[in-house]
Amino acid sequence: MPLAIRPARADELAGAQELVARSINELTVRHGFGPIASSRTPHFQAFSLRDDPRGVWIAEDDGEIAGFALSWVCDHLWFLAELFVAPGRQGQGIGNALIERTLQHANEAAATEKSLITFAFNVVSQGLYVRHGMLPRVPIHLCSAGRESLAGRARGLAALRTTPVRATDADLQALRRIDMAAMGVSREKHHRYLLEAPGMEGVFLGDAGERVGYAYIASAGHVGPLAVVRAEAMPAAFGTALAVAAAGEGKQVSVFVPGPSDALSIAAGLGMQFTLPMVLMSQNDFGNWTCYLPRNPGFM
Numbered sequence: 001m002p003l004a005i006r007p008a009r010a011d012e013l014a015g016a017q018e019l020v021a022r023s024i025n026e027l028t029v030r031h032g033f034g035p036i037a038s039s040r041t042p043h044f045q046a047f048s049l050r051d052d053p054r055g056v057w058i059a060e061d062d063g064e065i066a067g068f069a070l071s072w073v074c075d076h077l078w079f080l081a082e083l084f085v086a087p088g089r090q091g092q093g094i095g096n097a098l099i100e101r102t103l104q105h106a107n108e109a110a111a112t113e114k115s116l117i118t119f120a121f122n123v124v125s126q127g128l129y130v131r132h133g134m135l136p137r138v139p140i141h142l143c144s145a146g147r148e149s150l151a152g153r154a155r156g157l158a159a160l161r162t163t164p165v166r167a168t169d170a171d172l173q174a175l176r177r178i179d180m181a182a183m184g185v186s187r188e189k190h191h192r193y194l195l196e197a198p199g200m201e202g203v204f205l206g207d208a209g210e211r212v213g214y215a216y217i218a219s220a221g222h223v224g225p226l227a228v229v230r231a232e233a234m235p236a237a238f239g240t241a242l243a244v245a246a247a248g249e250g251k252q253v254s255v256f257v258p259g260p261s262d263a264l265s266i267a268a269g270l271g272m273q274f275t276l277p278m279v280l281m282s283q284n285d286f287g288n289w290t291c292y293l294p295r296n297p298g299f300m
């Protein structure tokens, strides 16, 4: 049977995530970073498929999944969350065929901005995205430290008051105001998703009675997304979020930090290691990356 590019079904998402993990590990081992991915339950993929199936595509060859793509849209932003081709099938036009389908999603949703985060060391993915009008613009480092060593250094960093985020109309309105100030896009459906995710804590960050930002901290120690309404609030917001994560129970604390953000030198000063270089690519000069730390390359 010839290669088919078709919409994905919910019962295929687990198999697709196995392919994603294989494809990532083949790439990161080849570039000296070792295997970094394990196959996880596809919660966000299932949420995205239910929310907008126009963005989720499978390449199938002889009953096997040969490639997978997932894009989501919020307001005017189309974001390519995943594009992966099986290691033995790369360089044969499958990535091109999948990206064409997800770009149809952007057209149908009338998105005027396109963006994604990819591996800074993958010349193939960057070449493919540049050919589709998205340019590399913002370096992003995954920063990581042992929780216990960070806990000692992060003492005294919690400069802002934290209050829990709830999925109420008033809190969602407050999140929207912060997201519009930081990125110019409302992520309401994604906040609803995060607020229901097990082991996830969302907090507002308050300074003298003003909610200057929010942060999500996972019980395993990962920080993000984190957003602030102005860049001057980032150091205190970042320090506070790290202090919450360092007081948790995970072994490691990790966070994706864009190059333009003041948080990067703070992370380095605290002894956090840069473990995976990524790059944000976009059609235009989109978002204020002094004010936002993404959760991961797929969620943004």
Ligand SMILES: CC(C)(COP(=O)(O)OP(=O)(O)OC[C@H]1O[C@@H](n2cnc3c(N)ncnc32)[C@H](O)[C@@H]1OP(=O)(O)O)[C@@H](O)C(=O)NCCC(=O)NCCS
Residues within 6 Å of the ligand: 023, 024, 027, 082, 083, 084, 085, 086, 089, 090, 091, 092, 093, 094, 095, 096, 097, 116, 117, 118, 119, 122, 123, 124, 125, 126, 127, 128, 131
């Ligand atoms: C990136 C990936 C999805 C691309 O899929 P693919 O099926 O290998 O890609 P295709 O064969 O359709 O196209 C590759 C394109 O990159 C171009 N390319 C390859 N090497 C290149 C280089 N060094 N510089 C510039 N462009 C390059 C090719 O010319 C081709 O473009 P063209 O068809 O316009 O000529 C796939 O290689 C992959 O899964 N890689 C590992 C995981 C990954 O990094 N995924 C992206 C995560 S965001």
